[in-house]
Amino acid sequence: MKPLMLQGHTRAITQIRYNREGDLLFSCAKDTKPCVWYSLNGERLGTYNGHNGAVWAMDVDWQTTKVLTAAADNSARLWDCETGKQLFQWDTNNAVRTCGFSYSGDTIMFCTDRQMGYNPTLDIYDIRAGEQLANNAPLLSIPIDGPKVTSAVWGGLDEYIITGHESGEFSQFDVKSGERVRNVKVHTKQINDIQLNKDRTMFVSASKDTNAMLFDADSLDHLKTYKTERPVNSAAMSPRMDHVVLGGGQEAMQVTTTSTRIGKFDARFFHLIFEEEFGRVKGHFGPINSVAFHPDGRSYSSGGEDGYVRVHYFDPQYFEFEFEF
Amino acid sequence: MPSVEPDNKPSWADQVEDLDDDVDDVPTTSGSSKVDALIAISDEELPPPEEVIDGDTKIITEYSINDEGKKIKIIRTYRVETRKASKTIARRKAWPKFGESEYEGPGPNPSTTAICDDIFMTFVTNKEEALNEKEEDPMAKLKGTRIVQCRICKGDHWTTKCPYKDTLGPIQEELDKSDKPGEAGAAGASGAEGQAPPARAPGGKYVPPSLRGANRGPGESMQQRRDDQATIRVTNLSEDTRESDLQELFRPFGAISRIYLAKDKVTHQSKGFAFINFHRREDAARAITGVNGFGYDNLILNVEWARPSTQQ
Numbered sequence: 001m002k003p004l005m006l007q008g009h010t011r012a013i014t015q016i017r018y019n020r021e022g023d024l025l026f027s028c029a030k031d032t033k034p035c036v037w038y039s040l041n042g043e044r045l046g047t048y049n050g051h052n053g054a055v056w057a058m059d060v061d062w063q064t065t066k067v068l069t070a071a072a073d074n075s076a077r078l079w080d081c082e083t084g085k086q087l088f089q090w091d092t093n094n095a096v097r098t099c100g101f102s103y104s105g106d107t108i109m110f111c112t113d114r115q116m117g118y119n120p121t122l123d124i125y126d127i128r129a130g131e132q133l134a135n136n137a138p139l140l141s142i143p144i145d146g147p148k149v150t151s152a153v154w155g156g157l158d159e160y161i162i163t164g165h166e167s168g169e170f171s172q173f174d175v176k177s178g179e180r181v182r183n184v185k186v187h188t189k190q191i192n193d194i195q196l197n198k199d200r201t202m203f204v205s206a207s208k209d210t211n212a213m214l215f216d217a218d219s220l221d222h223l224k225t226y227k228t229e230r231p232v233n234s235a236a237m238s239p240r241m242d243h244v245v246l247g248g249g250q251e252a253m254q255v256t257t258t259s260t261r262i263g264k265f266d267a268r269f270f271h272l273i274f275e276e277e278f279g280r281v282k283g284h285f286g287p288i289n290s291v292a293f294h295p296d297g298r299s300y301s302s303g304g305e306d307g308y309v310r311v312h313y314f315d316p317q318y319f320e321f322e323f324e325f
Numbered sequence: 326m327p328s329v330e331p332d333n334k335p336s337w338a339d340q341v342e343d344l345d346d347d348v349d350d351v352p353t354t355s356g357s358s359k360v361d362a363l364i365a366i367s368d369e370e371l372p373p374p375e376e377v378i379d380g381d382t383k384i385i386t387e388y389s390i391n392d393e394g395k396k397i398k399i400i401r402t403y404r405v406e407t408r409k410a411s412k413t414i415a416r417r418k419a420w421p422k423f424g425e426s427e428y429e430g431p432g433p434n435p436s437t438t439a440i441c442d443d444i445f446m447t448f449v450t451n452k453e454e455a456l457n458e459k460e461e462d463p464m465a466k467l468k469g470t471r472i473v474q475c476r477i478c479k480g481d482h483w484t485t486k487c488p489y490k491d492t493l494g495p496i497q498e499e500l501d502k503s504d505k506p507g508e509a510g511a512a513g514a515s516g517a518e519g520q521a522p523p524a525r526a527p528g529g530k531y532v533p534p535s536l537r538g539a540n541r542g543p544g545e546s547m548q549q550r551r552d553d554q555a556t557i558r559v560t561n562l563s564e565d566t567r568e569s570d571l572q573e574l575f576r577p578f579g580a581i582s583r584i585y586l587a588k589d590k591v592t593h594q595s596k597g598f599a600f601i602n603f604h605r606r607e608d609a610a611r612a613i614t615g616v617n618g619f620g621y622d623n624l625i626l627n628v629e630w631a632r633p634s635t636q637q
Contacts, residue, residue: 001446005439008425023414033425038418040408042438043431047424064417084423269446279446310441318446 003283004042006309008035013303015057015290019064022295024081026067027309028055034069036081039294039301039311046084050077057098061105066127068108070096076110078127088133090125093118098151102158103200107139107175109161111149120144122152122161124175142178151194153203155217162217164191164205170220184220186213192232193290198239206232212246214272226270226277234290240297241319242272247288247302267291267302271323278323283310371396381405383432403432478578478615492577493615537580537604555582555603556631557613562586563622566595575601578615579608600631 009029016027018039028034033047034055053073060067060081067079072095078088090096092112097120099110111122122142125132132139147167155162160181161173168187171180189208196203196217206212212235214224226235232248249265265287269279286305293300299313374387383403391397410418422429426437476484477493484490559571568586575581582604587596603609609630617628 002443003441005441006437007439008437021411021414023410023417035425037438041433043433044422044426044429044437045420046422046426049424064413082417082420082423277449279448281444281446283441283444315446317448321448 001312001315003313004311006035006037006042006044006311007307008037008044008047008309009033009307011054011307012286012305013289013307013309014055016292016301016303016309017058017060018292018294018301019060020062020295021064024060024064025292025301025309025311026058026060027303028058028069029303029307030054032071032073034058034067036067037309037311039299042311048077048079048084048086050086050089051075053095056096057100059100059108061101062103063105066101066105068099068101068110070099070110072096078108088127090123090136092123097149100152100154100161102154104158107158109152109154111144111152111163114148120148122149122163122173124161140175140178142173151191151205153194153196155196155200155203162194162203162220164194166190168207168209170205170215172220182220184215184222186215186222187211189231193234195234195236195292197237198295202237204235204237204244206235206246206248208232210248212244212270214244224272224275226275228268230264231287233287234302236291236293236300237272238293238297238300239295244270244272245291245293245300245302246270247291247304249284249287249305251287251305265304267300274323274325276323278321279318281312283312284308378405401435478611479617480611480614489577489615496574555606555609557601557603557609558598558629558631559601559616560598560627560629561624562595562597562599562626563624564594564597566599566622568599571599571601574616574621575603575612578603578612580604 006025006027009027009031011030013027013029016025018025023039024045025037025039026034027037032051032053032055033049034051035047036045037043038045048067048069051069051071051073053071055069055071057070058067065081066087067081068076069079070076074092074094074096076090076092076096076099077086079085080087090110092110094115095113096110097113099108101108106128107124107126109122109124112118112120114120120143122144123138124140124142126139127133129139131137144163147165147169149163150166151164153162154160155172158175160175163171163173165171167185168189168191169183169185170191172182173179174181187205187207187209191205191207193206194203201217202214202223203217204212204214208231210228210231212226212228212232213222214226215222226232226244226246228246228248230248230250232246234247236245237243238245246268265284266280266282267284267288268277269281270277284302284304284306286307288302288304290303291300292302299311301309301311303309371388371390374385377384377386381404383405385401385403387399387401389397389399426434473481473483475482475487477487478489480487487493562571566586568584571584571586572581575584580603581601583602584599585602586599588594589596601609601612603612613628613630616626619626619628
């Protein structure tokens with residue numbers, strides 16, 4: 001396969017995401033301008049200009065009309081996907097770490113960091129309600145006591161939000177009451193990424209403790225573990241095959257403080273059920289920070305610390321490959 | 326924005342770079358020297374970029390000047406594809422560009438989109454994976470290093486539990502003693518002769534020659550080439566050393582098949598090095614760890630694997 005290399009960012013990629021149909025690929029980085037690309041030919045459609053800090057996360061609603069970004073400039077912003085115009089800006093006390101549209105696209109959530117004496121809060125807004133936006137009065141604001149949230153997704157028909165924490169814990173927050181319904185701790189270090197599967201019944205987590213794990217989204221039951229030797233920054237499930245792709249690697253700044261060496265920034269493919277690695281794809285020359293499968297499962301993309309997004313269309317060998325068991 | 330036609334019509338064009346970018350050097354007009362060439366170029370106007378669309382291919386020709394001051398002609402060939410897509414996707418394809426890409430034309434911009442070299446997914450099997458893990462496990466490295474070291478034979482156990490405590494220990498003590506009054510080491514070695522180590526195989530059991538060694542076949546022939554695998558080289562021996570001394574020193578580590586002490590042809594004195602052939606490579610390895618750096622005859626012995634004779 002000949003990957004497309006998208007060179008629209010000047011700093012490390014923090015997250016990439018496809019829209020629902022997969023024709024657009026969104027990328028955000030530690031520079032201030034999130035980009036949107038046509039996934040088929042790598043043509044850049046545009047950038048969302050306005051942030052003044054690193055953009056940690058972004059999301060797009062199911063109709064591909066609105067884009068939500070979370071940034072370290074103490075703001076979360078809502079954009080018009082088509083024109084790149086900013087629709088709304090939420091100002092927060094400190095950096096916004098993660099954000100997401102609910103499945104309906106009507107409500108959004110974002111979570112702030114613990115900095116400068118402020119505790120993290122998980123805020124939920126209904127973007128149809130003008131008074132919530134005008135008065136900066138969220139539908140629900142959940143204060144997070146305990147380790148800060150590093151990754152979060154909507155789950156269970158938009159009834160709760162699953163949060164991954166700095167300590168390796170997962171929590172489930174009820175969107176109606178704001179209560180912490182469940183809390184499990186299987187990972188031992190920070191959760192870097194949570195991604196749901198196609199039907200949103202399971203999610204795969206990527207953790208700094210070098211493992212990726214599969215969980216039931218409803219009960220938070222731990223189902224499978226995919227073991228590697230380096231920190232896992234992102235993991236995604238294929239919508240087409242029983243495959244999981246893991247992206248990670250040792251950061252250059254941390255090589256001296258850990259036992260593992262620098263290098264080997266491959267994307268690693270594991271079988272979803274047998275937990276065994278069967279393939280690797282090279283290409284990045286820095287740790288992979290985010291991976292995403294195309295919704296049709298025929299291609300996947302990865303964004304790395306090197307600032308590049310690589311779009312890979314699988315060769316026929318990938319589809320012919322049969323896992324031996 | 327005109328509305329986009331529904332599915333059945335090929336609704337949008339798509340351009341995929343075809344990765345046969347040709348880079349042609351165009352010879353400069355005046356070429357007497359490099360500086361001349363540079364001036365000539367800066368005076369000269371670069372031809373405007375051309376774009377030719379021929380059927381389903383689009384060829385863009387651009388001119389630029391590279392770092393060496395040479396004019397470069399870049400030809401990019403694109404394949405224009407028409408694909409069917411759903412209405413929403415087709416509508417999105419027709420969106421005008423915005424933000425940083427606002428002024429870019431249709432099709433991928435080479436400055437932001439590139440095609441990489443062909444890469445392949447490498448399929449790994451479980452076996453390879455297991456091997457890789459072994460290599461990378463930092464604890465595996467620790468396994469090789471010893472935490473406990475015997476003072477007598479430098480083995481991987483406590484000194485009191487040393488199997489050579491009775492044999493090698495007295496030699497060492499004797500040597501230490503003889504070192505103190507400053508006697509010649511040969512005397513010390515002969516002193517130890519009194520308590521010569523009992524002829525005991527390291528395993529404690531007699532092993533017939535046919536079964537000695539790891540892969541030894543039935544029987545050994547006299548003509549068989551010496552096994553370099555179990556040969557060690559001892560250097561920094563004193564001139565007074567004799568073969569019997571070496572025999573005594575290395576005997577405790579295992580059965581020795583041959584000792585060669587290099588001697589001067591005229592004086593018959595030791596040249597200071599010797600080769601010891603053990604029957605078993607493990608014995609040789611133990612001898613190296615045990616005797617290397619051993620103080621013998623006021624000299625510190627240097628023991629290492631003998632290099633194969635072909636290399637010498």
